[in-house]
Amino acid sequence: MMLVALEFLGLVAFAASGALAAVRARLDVFGVIVLGLTTALGGGIIRDVLLGVHPPTTLRTWPYLTAGAVAAILVFAFHPQVARLRRPMLVADAIGLGLFATSGTGVALALDVPVYTACLIGMTTGIGGGAIRDLLVGEIPLVLRREIYALAALLGAVLVGVGHLADLPATPVLAVASGVVVAVRLIALWRQWHAPVARET
Secondary structure: OHHHHHHHHHHHHHHHHHHHHHHHOOOOHHHHHHHHHHHHHHHHHHHHHHHOOOOOHHHHOHHHHHHHHHHHHHHHHHHHHHHOOHHHHHHHHHHHHHHHHHHHHHHHHHOOOOHHHHHHHHHHHHHHHHHHHHHHOOOOOHHHOOEOOHHHHHHHHHHHHHHHHOOOOHHHHHHHHHHHHHHHHHHHHHHOOEOOOOOOO
């Protein structure tokens, strides 16, 4: 039950970040809802398409769609207040990243794909929605910039893969791996860690 609640927290945070990006881009209310849902559900949809799960799970489960749409509408209505909640939003976003990256890896492993493939699919589950969000508003995706974001997701996915190879219980492994992703992401924000970039010539 706790993991489900945290997953919905992450979903709402992703939807809110997409909706805020839409508001800043001056999209109408429909565009805000679409971008919010795309950000919240995009990674899971990409995962299911890659794994051959049709229709995607999040499109068959109404609470996911409802939670994402309601979050986007609330952001549209109260975006000045939501924009001021930067730190709580970053924490919730980190939780969503950790849960989606690790659960995406677990779903892939449950379908008997190779471990390295499951890790890549898990990382994509965590970062996919945000990448689509940035592209739709005309920005370079966050995961391709200096932020320690995709690397944190990949680390969590790899930990799940290692736990699977070691035949460890799945639930504790998912919980620990999710916690590692959240910790790495938040410490990177706190310490202002960045991935290296090429020097200008």
